[in-house]
Amino acid sequence: MSELGTAGGQGRAGHRVLGAFIGMAVSLCAAQPAGADAVEPYRPPTQAAPKSDRPVTQAPAAPRTDLALPQVHYGEEGLPQPVAETRRAMIEAATSGSLEQLAAVFSARNEVLPELQNVPVRDPVAYWRSISIDGTGREILAEVLKVLRSGYVHVNVGQPDETFIWPYHAVYPTDRLNPQQQVELYTLMRPQEVRELDPAEGYTGYRIGIAPNGSVRYFKLAD
Secondary structure (H helix, E strand, O other): OOOOHHHHHOOOOHHHHHHHHHHHHHHHHHHOOOOOOOOOOOOOOOOOOOOOOOOOOOOOOOOOOOOOOEEEEEOOOOOOOHHHHHHHHHHHHHOOHHHHHHHHHHHHOOOOOOOOOOOOOOOHHHHHHHHHHHHOOOHHHHHHHHHHOOOOOEOOOOOOOEEEEEEEEOOOOOHHHHHHOOOOOOOOHHHHHHOOOOOOOOOOOOOOEOEEEEEEEEEEOOO
């Protein structure tokens, strides 16, 4: 046999061997299970949104405009006579500069002392002096004048706790005050206090509540 014939036979044999390997490879791929052992195509991991340590803050709620505002009165307008007399007596006592005279107003019109703080107070004069800056209690008398010369509101009409309340800011939404009422608020509180005022908390200064019979329910700061 010539060298050319030998080379051609070897080439045909090589082709048969290569074809056999290709056939085996195809058979193995066809036999690969499609279950848990199947190879999943690569998918790049999804990046999670970056987390923040800062608490989620919500925009402040808009002022409620659907609520009826209490009617504000000034001076003795609309006051029953006993209430007007108690108001005048307290203003007179405050202008006198005498804590004892203010305490006497309470004694004359109340069966029990009005609420002066969250716990009972037996001696109003001693209490007022104890909380005053200079020990005289005169700034407490000044608070009486500021409060009773402001506007008032009449609440819980016809109920056992019916009350005339000074100043009206004690029950009026502070985020719905008009410019005139805002000025009145500045006469009751320092500018710094007004700036730090939380509308949800409302007015935090002194307030006075008088019952329809002229007795003083309370003269105190906000709870």
